[in-house]
Amino acid sequence: NAGVTQTPKFQVLKTGQSMTLQCAQDMNHNSMYWYRQDPGMGLRLIYYSASEGTTDKGEVPNGYNVSRLNKREFSLRLESAAPSQTSVYFCASSERTGLLSGGYYEQYFGPGTRLTVT
Amino acid sequence: LAKTTQPISMDSYEGQEVNITCSHNNIATNDYITWYQQFPSQGPRFIIQGYKTKVTNEVASLFIPADRKSSTLSLPRVSLSDTAVYYCLVGGRGAGGGNKLTFGTGTQLKVEL
Numbered sequence: 001n002a003g004v005t006q007t008p009k010f011q012v013l014k015t016g017q018s019m020t021l022q023c024a025q026d027m028n029h030n031s032m033y034w035y036r037q038d039p040g041m042g043l044r045l046i047y048y049s050a051s052e053g054t055t056d057k058g059e060v061p062n063g064y065n066v067s068r069l070n071k072r073e074f075s076l077r078l079e080s081a082a083p084s085q086t087s088v089y090f091c092a093s094s095e096r097t098g099l100l101s102g103g104y105y106e107q108y109f110g111p112g113t114r115l116t117v118t
Numbered sequence: 119l120a121k122t123t124q125p126i127s128m129d130s131y132e133g134q135e136v137n138i139t140c141s142h143n144n145i146a147t148n149d150y151i152t153w154y155q156q157f158p159s160q161g162p163r164f165i166i167q168g169y170k171t172k173v174t175n176e177v178a179s180l181f182i183p184a185d186r187k188s189s190t191l192s193l194p195r196v197s198l199s200d201t202a203v204y205y206c207l208v209g210g211r212g213a214g215g216g217n218k219l220t221f222g223t224g225t226q227l228k229v230e231l
Contacts, residue, residue: 004161042205042221043162059220090161104150109161 002026004110006091012116013081021076021113023091031097032074033058033107034066036087043090049074050097081117089113122206127226136193138225140206143187151182151189154205156224162205166191193227201229 007022025032030051035043035058045058049068063085065077074093078085090112094105123141130136142151150169154162166173168180168189179192189208193200203224 040223042223045220092161104152104167106164106167107162109163112159112161 004091004093004108006089006110006113008113009111010114012118013078014118015082017081018077018079019081020078021089021091021115022073023075023110024073025091025093025108026072027093027095027108028071029093029095029108030071031094031105032068033092033094034064034074034076035090035092036060036085037090037112038087046076046089048097081115083117085115086117087115089115122208122222124204124206124222124225126223127228129228129230130196131230132197133195136196136200136227136229138191138193138204138206138227139188140191140208141188142206142208145186145208149186149208151180151186152207153178153180153191154207154221156203156205158202162221165204196227196229198229198231200227202227 004025011019013019033048034046036046037043044060046060046064047055047058047066049055052068052071055066055068067075069075091110092107094107096105150167152167153165155165156162166175166178166180168182170182170186173180181190203226205221205224
């Protein structure tokens, strides 16, 4: 049981290049998320997918696109990378979104992808 | 989303109890309080969640007063491996499992020998 896996671990891009960050989870979770974390900052939500077939914008979606390929996989694409997108990107999953008796569903995070755009 | 305020950093020694307080004056009725832990170069990890009074699990305790305007994460007998950033999250559909999980800058806990 690997949990949440992300590829690649590191990536360097030139301004204007494109790339796709891959994320997969093996916990049969319905919901998946993409976050970015800038140095010394907390995480900010980019996009999320509450369930297979749906995606929604988070706090900082500009410059990104996502695809929920199937229940396991959720990819994040940078069409034209910019230096401002230099960050660490985390993927996460949870059984569901929202509130149920006893509190919110726990999110499980992957190890992150460190992206540098020059 | 309720705004949270927590100390930027704290220092402790091994074997001591550490209490990290989070202030959330505008917490809403339906909000839960959730804490995550993050080690360097890793994603955050869920620690504990509560609504009121006290919650305890194998890792930590969470104390929430009756007015719920603050909460305290208590880590018993910390070790070097507890050195990490701790995030307090409070809010609508985001605190620990909702649509908009909003992290502040967290509290950097440093544990020394």
